[in-house]
Amino acid sequence: MQNRAMIYGYARVSTNGQDLAQQLAQLEAAGCAKIYREKISGASAERPQLKRAIGALDPGDVLMVTATDRLARNTRDLLNILHAVKEAGAGFRSIAEPMVDTTSQLAEVVIAVLGVAASYERQRIAERTSAGRAQAKARGVKFGRKSALTPHQQAEARRKLDAGDTQRSVAALFNVSQATISRLQG
Template sequence: MIYGYARVSSNGQDLAQQLAQLDAAGCTKLYREKISGGTAERPQLKRAISALDAGDVLMVTSTDRLARNTRDLLNILHAVKEAGAGFRSIAEPMVDTTSQFADVIIAVLGVAASYERHRITERTAAGRVQAKARGVKFGRRAALTPHQQAEALRRLAAGDTQRTVAALLGVDQATISRLSRKQD
């Protein structure tokens, strides 16, 4: 059995073209959803994969309709393979795990995923350096302003309990405890 999966990112887009292509390609059961490919929570994709049996094929019009990046694509291909099924993309005929070259295709996609991950790490690091140079502060914002921290320390020194100071400043006692330890 050939299962088709179609996805669009927003309600403004139309699935009709994808569904027509999948129907023309011989898909006997179609799964469709209007949800971002950036999320792993795609119920119809999960249903399609869980419906696969040995010898079945999951088909898409294009791999970008299935996954946003190579890592996601590899994870989905792994799930399809675990079901004993194959995968085909209409727009990218070389992405066909039912062919003799399936292992080669998956290996090439794995190398691409590794390269893509490396490039993302490089771009993220470069962006972080640029942001720091512009004065962007990273990490969580302090729960207390410097003035509040000084007030908390003054009250602790005057004998107030951490719980009392925390309640007064509207923070958790752990915040006051960390502040107190930092000053010791």
Template sequence: MIYGYARVSTNSQDLAQQLAQLTAAGCVKIYREKISGATAERPQLKRAIGALDEGDVLMVTATDRLARNTRDLLNILHAVKEAGAGFRSLAEPMVDTTSQFAEVIIAVLGIAASWERERITERTAAGRVQARARGVKFGRKLALTAHQQAEALDRLAAGDTQRTVAALFNVSQATISRLIGR
């Protein structure tokens, strides 16, 4: 039986293209996930590997959908092999773990995937730097505006308790406490 595994990194990305490719390639069941490939904790991938029996095949559209670093890729492929199953990548047709040459190709592809992950990290960091330079604020929005913060501090100075001030502005007491600490 041929099982497929499709993964995208974020909820804003779409699995449709991968699903269409895997279905066209004959996958009977496709496990899907919207989680970063940089993490080894992927429940649907574990389910897919757990479903494999002797002679089955786990198929992906590209090896970078399976893993982004060599160690994870090799660990996943070892688990597939332990189940007695094979592995195939549609984007890299030479990657078929039923041949001995494939292990060399898989190691090289794992290294390439790791480099790609580093490039993604570098591009993301550069994008953040550019955004900060344009004045984009990162992180959570403040619970209180600057005017509300000043009013809260005035009330505290006037003798109101943190709990009272927090209730007045509909925020937690911890928010008011942090305001004092600034």
């Protein structure tokens, strides 16, 4: 008895504000028998569900995504993933880019071009994010976590430190970590 080829889906969102529902619906409609889901940045090399999906592939199976940017954000990553899929004897398809089908002759060229486009878009996103951050800083927006101490408490803690109290005792007085108090002196 020969195993029947399976279609596996892989869906990924990179932020908490995004939802997998649309990707899942598309992959289910495309006939995916099992869908691996991940909520992690595509920029991260550590994607355990992607590793599981690739590990589940047998010869003749297909790994399907809704779009290549859900799989990888740069050319090297995309090509490494596609190499692993090929090594498993499986194929790869993208719903949004129907020409991306590794069973065709032209697939490797198309995939390389799409990988370059994904890498370019990732670079543009980083540039826009950096520019937005710079504009926000210029407007006085503060980034990072809120301080554990109010400005008044910080001034009081500094006075106590200047008077000779230890960082540990001042931290205990304000119910914060010693590291919080240490940063006030730096």
